[in-house]
Amino acid sequence: MKCPFCDHEDSRVVDSRPAGDGKAIRRRRECIACGRRFTTLERVAELLPIFVVKKDGTREAFDPEKIKRGLMKACEKRPVALEEIDTVVEEIEHKLVQAGEQEVQSTVIGEMIMERLRKLDEVAYVRFASVYRQFKDINTFMEELNKLLRDPS
Ligand SMILES: [Zn+2]
Incomplete structure (x- = not known):
């Protein structure tokens, strides 16, 4: 130097x-x-960008801000601190970087988010899941809700 x-x-x-x-x-x-x-x-020098492969097969650069926005929406008016949301986003980003894959399916990220959200706040979890899984009708929504009630972990 x-x-x-x-x-x-x-x-x-x-x-x-x-x-x-x-x-x-x-x-x-x-x-x-x-x-x-x-x-x-x-x-550490900037790592290679990670691409998210969406359901329709298109790719977009992984954007932690996007995850954060989704989480914040799900956690609206819920007792979840912004700090907790940031931690989830960081954990997911860290995990993806560690995996070292250049591409990741959006469904994998969705599951990672739901897994963490569920531990954080159940209402936020159901909200997120309903948007993410695009519940087609009230029955699929109730199924998810029942799963949650049966197995409150
Ligand atoms: Zn000098």
Whole structure:
């Protein structure tokens, strides 16, 4: 890393600490030539985008904001903190990145959301599921509701 003051090529690290939720490392460096100090931020290079394959076979770039919007809608007027919603979104994103697949079926993401939402708030879960699974009629909706009542986990 070139010194920003004198362009010297060498510097030594005098301190390093995690930054940004541990996703980056902040290093305090000292130029070997001029002795001045500067800070560098090291982070993982941007990962390849993940594409979501929708039911009709089309693809779109994975967008965590979209998941968040869906969750917020489902959790409207429910006792679910924004922080909890953010955690769900982060968990899902993290899981997808870890899986290392470039493509993921939208249904897989939908199931991941529902699995977490169910633990968070049952009303929000049913709301989300009814939109997501596009319940065709009241019977399919009741089936889902009954499943929930039978197995309250
Ligand atoms: Zn220097």
